Every structure is written in structure tokens, then in C-alpha cells.
Amino acid sequence: MLNIENLHVSVDDKPILKGINLKVNSGEIHAIMGPNGSGKSTLSHVLSGKSGYTVTQGQVTYEGKDLTGMAPEIRAREGVFLAFQYPVEIPGVSNIYLLKAALNSIRKHQGLSEVDAMDFLTLIKEKVRLLEMDEKFLYRAVNEGFSGGEKKRNEILQMAVLEPKLCILDETDSGLDIDALKVVAEGVNSIRSPERSFVMITHYQRLLDYIKPDFVHVLAHGQIVKSGGPELALELEEKGYSWVENKQAA
Numbered sequence: 001m002l003n004i005e006n007l008h009v010s011v012d013d014k015p016i017l018k019g020i021n022l023k024v025n026s027g028e029i030h031a032i033m034g035p036n037g038s039g040k041s042t043l044s045h046v047l048s049g050k051s052g053y054t055v056t057q058g059q060v061t062y063e064g065k066d067l068t069g070m071a072p073e074i075r076a077r078e079g080v081f082l083a084f085q086y087p088v089e090i091p092g093v094s095n096i097y098l099l100k101a102a103l104n105s106i107r108k109h110q111g112l113s114e115v116d117a118m119d120f121l122t123l124i125k126e127k128v129r130l131l132e133m134d135e136k137f138l139y140r141a142v143n144e145g146f147s148g149g150e151k152k153r154n155e156i157l158q159m160a161v162l163e164p165k166l167c168i169l170d171e172t173d174s175g176l177d178i179d180a181l182k183v184v185a186e187g188v189n190s191i192r193s194p195e196r197s198f199v200m201i202t203h204y205q206r207l208l209d210y211i212k213p214d215f216v217h218v219l220a221h222g223q224i225v226k227s228g229g230p231e232l233a234l235e236l237e238e239k240g241y242s243w244v245e246n247k248q249a250a
């Protein structure tokens with residue numbers, strides 16, 4: 001589904017990612033961890049199509065197509081969900097309106113007609129129930145005055161409604177409490193499926209207590225220095241990142 005080959009990325013001519021290789025198959029959850037400054041956010045920004053990141057070598061393909069050449073909205077229509085797609089507050093635009101517009105944009109791309117208003121209501125209410133959310137949430141302006149946990153919950157709702165094939169999540173350390181982490185985890189677990197893959201870039205080992213990844217990768221100095229199964233996260237918790245970083249130096 002996703003194939004990252006020898007990816008080198010620079011920001012302002014400064015090399016940040018130095019040869020990332022990663023293959024994600026259908027249904028897999030890959031966690032990317034690593035110390036501060038290792039390049040985790042850079043990787044998520046490149047996958048999201050944020051400007052200012054230059055691919056200097058290598059390539060990223062999604063379902064065989066060049067991902068880095070696609071505009072962010074095209075990525076979305078092709079089934080890639082980027083957690084930071086709608087991070088902004090949009091006063092006056094309700095959540096339910098935005099979700100419907102986003103879903104219709106994807107349907108249009110797939111050659112489908114606009115979703116019927118009643119069908120959409122049924123669909124969204126089902127998702128809201130699944131995620132144990134309050135329906136009132138749907139009618140609030142997008143992200144306006146949302147708490148950290150509510151923003152996360154909303155992100156998960158977007159995922160549940162848009163049904164992407166590949167979800168890229170970057171869990172930055174910006175004020176996520178344990179409850180918000182659980183929201184993310186339960187949401188991801190509830191939409192996990194053999195047809196859907198996740199790349200979870202996480203600053204928190206604790207998140208992986210709630211979501212069991214198939215693979216864990218450690219990023220250090222712009223390279224994946226170690227890959228393993230879920231047990232690697234536990235080992236890191238015990239021994240810290242210096243353990244793998246030193247390994248690379250040795």
C-alpha cells in the first residue's frame with residue numbers, strides 16, 4: 001500500500017531525513033518512535049504534503065502511484081487520511097457540514113453521486129454512537145473551542161466517516177492527556193480492518209499500551225535504526241532511546 005524507498009528530505013537545504021525505507025501492507029499498523037529531533041514530524045509532514053519539505057532522493061509510492069507528487073487534497077481523495085488535514089478552527093462551519101463536504105468530495109472522485117442527506121444522517125449517527133460521542137458535537141463549529149481530547153475525537157470521527165485506506169497520524173506532544181490518548185486508541189482500534197493501514201508517528205510509548213502495532217520502528221538522526229514487533233516498544237520503555245542510538249554508532 002505504502003512504500004517508502006531511500007527517502008531523503010531537506011528543509012532549507014538542511015538534510016533531515018537520510019534514507020528512510022518503510023513498507024506498509026494492507027491491514028498493518030506501523031508505529032514510528034524516536035527521540036526528539038529525530039525527524040518524526042518531518043516524515044509525517046512529507047507524507048501529508050506540507051510545503052517546505054524537499055525530497056532530494058528516493059521516493060514514496062501509495063498504491064503504486066507517486067505520493068509526493070500529489071496535492072494534499074488529491075491524497076485525501078485517493079484514500080489517504082492525514083490527521084492534520086483539518087486542524088484549523090473554522091468559525092461558522094459546523095462539523096457535520098464539513099464532514100459531508102469532505103465525504104462528497106471523495107465520492108465525486110470515485111465517480112459516485114452526492115450522499116443523500118438522510119443516508120448521511122443515518123451514517124454519521126451510527127459513527128457517533130460507535131465512538132461514544134455526543135451528537136451535539138456534530139453541530140459545533142469545526143474545532144472551535146475544542147479541548148485537546150475533543151479535537152482528537154473529532155479527528156477519529158473524520159476517519160470513521162471518510163473510511164480512508166491509509167491513515168497517517170502524528171501524535172505530537174502538544175498537551176494530550178491520558179484520556180485523549182485513550183480516545184485515539186479506542187478510535188483507531190474500532191476502525192482497524194484488514195483493508196486499512198496506519199502509520200502512527202508517536203512521541204508516547206504509552207499510546208502503544210492501548211494500540212497494539214504490528215511493527216515498531218525507531219527513527220534516530222533521520223534514519224530508521226531499528227525495527228521490530230510490539231515488544232520493541234516495551235524494550236524502549238525499559239532501556240530508553242540511547243540504547244538503539246548507541247547501537248547505530250557502534
Ligand code: ADP
Pocket residue numbers: 011012014016034035036037038039040041042043
Ligand atoms: P521530531 O518530530 O522527531 O522531534 P522533527 O522532524 O520535528 O523531529 O525535526 C527533526 C530535525 O529537523 C530537528 O533537528 C529540527 O531542528 C529540524 N527541523 C525541523 N523543521 C525544521 C525547519 N523548518 N527548519 C530547520 N530545521 C528544521
Ligand code: MG
Pocket residue numbers: 036037041
Ligand atoms: Mg519534536
Ligand code: MG
Pocket residue numbers: 040041042172
Ligand atoms: Mg515532532
